[in-house]
Amino acid sequence: MINPAVALKLVHVISACVLLGSGVGIAFFMWMARRSADAAIIAAMAHAVVIADAVFTATAVITQPITGAALAGAMGFSLFEPWIVVSFALYLLVGACWLPVVWIQFRLRDIAEVARDAHAPLPARYHRLFRIWLILGWPAFAGVVAIFALMIAKPSL
Numbered sequence: 001m002i003n004p005a006v007a008l009k010l011v012h013v014i015s016a017c018v019l020l021g022s023g024v025g026i027a028f029f030m031w032m033a034r035r036s037a038d039a040a041i042i043a044a045m046a047h048a049v050v051i052a053d054a055v056f057t058a059t060a061v062i063t064q065p066i067t068g069a070a071l072a073g074a075m076g077f078s079l080f081e082p083w084i085v086v087s088f089a090l091y092l093l094v095g096a097c098w099l100p101v102v103w104i105q106f107r108l109r110d111i112a113e114v115a116r117d118a119h120a121p122l123p124a125r126y127h128r129l130f131r132i133w134l135i136l137g138w139p140a141f142a143g144v145v146a147i148f149a150l151m152i153a154k155p156s157l
């Protein structure tokens with residue numbers, strides 16, 4: 001029989017991997033679709049990305065703080081340990097970047113679908129939103145990596 005704390009840690013680690021992996025995967029496929037400059041390819045990929053974010057990323061976003069807090073308690077850590085407080089602050093920063101990214105992904109999908117259906121090039125608005133999407137992705141990615149480092153090292157800050 002598996003130890004409940006070990007099961008909790010397993011769920012937390014897998015969820016963290018899903019969060020990081022889905023973020024990197026989504027960024028890669030959106031970037032590659034954009035490079036094609038083909039509205040049909042971009043529309044199809046943005047459609048898949050919206051679904052992937054809802055199924056994978058959102059599930060991990062919900063799972064992480066729940067399992068993290070439970071795991072901290074199971075391991076005897078206070079939620080006020082400095083590295084945990086910094087991790088939660090970074091998590092909020094990541095969320096503050098991710099929420100607009102989700103909205104932008106819906107807009108990018110819609111704009112690409114309109115361009116595809118009209119057999120027209122992507123408008124300037126698409127490129128402007130994509131740049132914002134890309135800019136918001138970097139601090140979110142860096143924040144998740146920093147959280148991984150804090151979870152592994154558990155430094156006394």
